[in-house]
Amino acid sequence: MQNDSFRSIILLMNDKDEELIEKYKNGENNALQILINRYTSHIYNYSLRFVGDFNAPDIVQEVFIKVWKNLKKFNEKKSSFKTWLFVIARNTIIDFLRKKKMKTFREFDNEEEAFEETLADEAILPSEAMEKLEDEKRLNELLEKMPIEYREVLILYYQEEMTFKEIGETLGKPLNTVKSYHHRAVLKLREEIAPNYYS
Numbered sequence: 001m002q003n004d005s006f007r008s009i010i011l012l013m014n015d016k017d018e019e020l021i022e023k024y025k026n027g028e029n030n031a032l033q034i035l036i037n038r039y040t041s042h043i044y045n046y047s048l049r050f051v052g053d054f055n056a057p058d059i060v061q062e063v064f065i066k067v068w069k070n071l072k073k074f075n076e077k078k079s080s081f082k083t084w085l086f087v088i089a090r091n092t093i094i095d096f097l098r099k100k101k102m103k104t105f106r107e108f109d110n111e112e113e114a115f116e117e118t119l120a121d122e123a124i125l126p127s128e129a130m131e132k133l134e135d136e137k138r139l140n141e142l143l144e145k146m147p148i149e150y151r152e153v154l155i156l157y158y159q160e161e162m163t164f165k166e167i168g169e170t171l172g173k174p175l176n177t178v179k180s181y182h183h184r185a186v187l188k189l190r191e192e193i194a195p196n197y198y199s
Contacts, residue, residue, distance in 0.1 A: 150185035
């Protein structure tokens with residue numbers, strides 16, 4: 001019996017998110033555990049950037065409790081599981097910051113975010129700058145200097161490899177706003193990491 005359960009888990013590990021969700025909805029409880037295992041480090045690393053290493057485990061636990069309570073209502077036609085998961089994580093972090101009266105997310109909902117189409121491609125940092133970002137301590141110091149919205153976009157784009165469209169869905173922001181945040185964030189990083197490169 002134990003071997004059968006182990007074999008079932010091994011087989012599930014190769015399934016896509018949507019397949020795991022469907023199996024979980026049909027009574028395969030191991031499918032949820034696979035999803036949790038698959039994304040725990042992602043949610044931890046994302047939370048770490050905003051609440052610190054002491055509070056991040058609590059955020060992760062709360063996020064996956066919410067996933068467990070709501071997964072059977074998940075609608076894959078509205079978003080991918082990853083986007084849905086990060087929306088839950090983001091909302092959980094915002095609630096935490098508000099309760100703790102820590103630095104919170106600024107509200108841009110009523111502002112027009114100008115995106116300049118003619119700006120140079122915002123996606124690329126020079127290779128030497130990217131090498132410096134591999135230093136975890138240095139990266140944390142740089143991210144701490146960022147407005148929290150810029151930090152979110154950088155983390156989701158580079159760390160989680162989300163598209164700008166997926167980031168917009170996660171943050172509830174228009175595509176051009178996300179691109180604008182990203183462009184400004186990259187400019188700030190360039191100034192901090194390689195000021196002589198652009199002078």
